[in-house]
Amino acid sequence: MSYNIPSKIEKVTFKTMILKKLNNDKFSHHKKLFSDNYKCPRNSEEYTLRENLSDALLAKLDFVLKRIGYNQFDAIKDIAKYFRILLDEKKYIVLFAYNGTGKTRLSVEFKSLGQQLIDDTGEKTADTLYYNAFTEDLFNWDNDLDNDTERVLKLNSNSRFFSGLEDLEMESRIRPFLHRYADFDFDIKYEESGIIFFRDVLISGTTQRIDNIKISRGEENIFIWCFFLAIVQLVVDKAESYNWVKYIYVDDPISSLDDNNVIAVASHLAQLMSGNDIKVIVSSHHTLFFNVLCNEINKAEQLFLQKNAKSGTYILKDTTKTPFFHHVALLKELKKASDSDELYTYHFNILRNILEKTASFHGFAHFSSCIRKGVDEDEPVYTRLVNLLSHGNYSLFDPKEMVEENKEHFKNILNNFLDDYNFNKKLFEDGQVQEEQE
Template sequence: MSAKSTINTYTSLLTLARKLRSDLAGVELILLYAYNRTGKTRLSMEFKGEGKRKTKKNPTGSADTLYFNAYTEDLFTWDNDLENDSARGLRINQASRFFDGFKNEPLEPTIDQYLRRYADFDFDFTFEEVQQGNESFSRPVFVKFSKGDESQIKISRGEQNIFIWCVFMAICEQLLKYPEAYSAVKHVYIDDPISSLDDNNAIAVACDLAQLLRRTASRKDQNGAPAPIKVVFSSHHALFFNVMCNEIGRAKEGEPKVAHKRYFLHNPNGEGAYMLRATEDTPFFHHVASLAELQMAATLGTGKLYTFHFNALRSIMEKTASFFGHSDISFCLKALNNEDNLALYNRALNLLSHGKYAIHEPTEMGEDNKELFRRILEDFTTAFKFDLPDIVGAPMPAANPAASPAATS
């Protein structure tokens, strides 16, 4: 299950951002997978900053990138109204031009259209009139939420994030509807839009985003001439990335094919060089990427293993068995060439992967189960020859062959 591809190294995020811009001269979309703490958000800002540099093509230094990342989410700040305990909602940062999209037409219907797909609460903007040069328009300053008969309710962090994402999607719709109003925008950069979302919503958001990106790739200007918006999408969420690859790569009747590239971004030491690897081995790429994450978590001395990692390992083994046409993980276990521990591994994966483990409040494994996890993972990756070392940057630490801990809950 090995798939070799070229790996290029970049000395800084700026040189990497320039590489992505160069790629977009020949394709409409770049899909970028990277782990957390790789530098994805900083890369998006370098990409945006490069588009504001004064050049012969851009003598005024006008921004050419609409972006969504952690900084976008920071434009919205939750206010609990501690004084009166009633006017709860999100305050909107007025220093950003992100909200200029509201001056073409009301965005609420489009925001609501997207929000209905993922949530069941309502929203209401408060506006103020602002002056921009010789032009004035209403800009949102606050948004409150309600549900049924309850007004000004407190919504969860995940609900906040999905609402902000729906605002961004509505602004993207403006790019398509009013190309002349956004003539300076040549690129859209989207980094990790689905923090705090469950898998069902992650899949729904990915499908909707892929559909929107197909439309940006085939956008035309007011005269009917091709005017595609070039897009970079990056994520650490393996499932989200995989769905995006499938949706973009799938041929759809009556729709043009989206020319795109897929990359795995790795920063082996957390600093210094950045490694960019082209990958076309989807739809199973995200399983390999997830295995690489598990391998890092299992590394002695530097990694941390939590109870939910057994769930992740079992899920990957199930997908691997399915890939080879088998219905359950017994196929993978029999292939491990470890008859002595077959029953132990099977019991551990059945028992330890079905607890209600919260990823946001993780519980670290006990030492016995850590050792058992390392043994199963090492045997699995060895038996199926996954191509991981050049991605992870460190070999899987060998488990103690003499140890034989019992699986405990």
């Protein structure tokens, strides 16, 4: 295998583009790898790579050069290989990429790298449970066009995704997730590999069950997402049917949701991901969804995937310190919600995340240090409000609007914060967020 590793690097470039980044605590454990394998003879202006290095060493050097942003990726498959190595030292990867960049192809390539053909049976092994556009294709409707009475969502029973459903009592596992997000219910017909839906409706003061309903496309996506979450829970609980799962890959689960509901899905996903030993990748084109995940998942690798249209190569940019993704973008969402008076209780959760990160940046131990302390002694009240209202089980189906009094408190805290920390007001006026300059 060939690697894009330079055999010679100018001394100035080596020191500024490689050693400087390797001095960062995040990468310092790789520094010896380069000092052992790149040498600069006395009076030379170049560092030279040692000869006859093993493939393992070359692969490691290539990985680290990509890790620090020195090397680009020639193909999506190279990024998938890189992610598999990266997940040896990281637990979570959160990836942002615009539509058309190759997010879904990346999830497929990652999954394919974990498949091996068993010669005796012709079957393939797998190590990745994934959610992407292809997952939705495992479900399709039989609308009973002749009689228009029995509408069934059929399952592709040949897929490993549906391993041992009946024994696992999937209804009882899916319902807690679904009822968090929607107002319809379902039954699984295991022998027919199908699902029927129903809804309880209040008619003339009496609750009646309406059977064989055709749910909307958005509701269908929510149901499939909840089905997936139930399987993720089985993976976390180490169910035997899913003991093959080493990685979970989630690609854009919020395509049918509006911004008011994105926060609920992102927060819930972050809760499920924490506290288990499964490696997880989540990719999205949705800035708010990406930001919430980055704020709620500790120590995730946070990346921005870009494609160079001219060369066809790909770049992975570390967004940990990039305002476009991690501070200003969320503040813009809060300012927009505040100005429009469309404030929901979950906005306190976003505000608290911003206050906490600002406090940490400025060396304070608690987010309350970033709440303005005035003559009216509002700070203790505001701190208690943020504490109280930033914790909750936010419903996708029924987001809770703030009461008027809390809206006023929220606006005061936010506006004081924006004034005290002197943000560029143009960022909130022209609809643009500038990325950190290179």
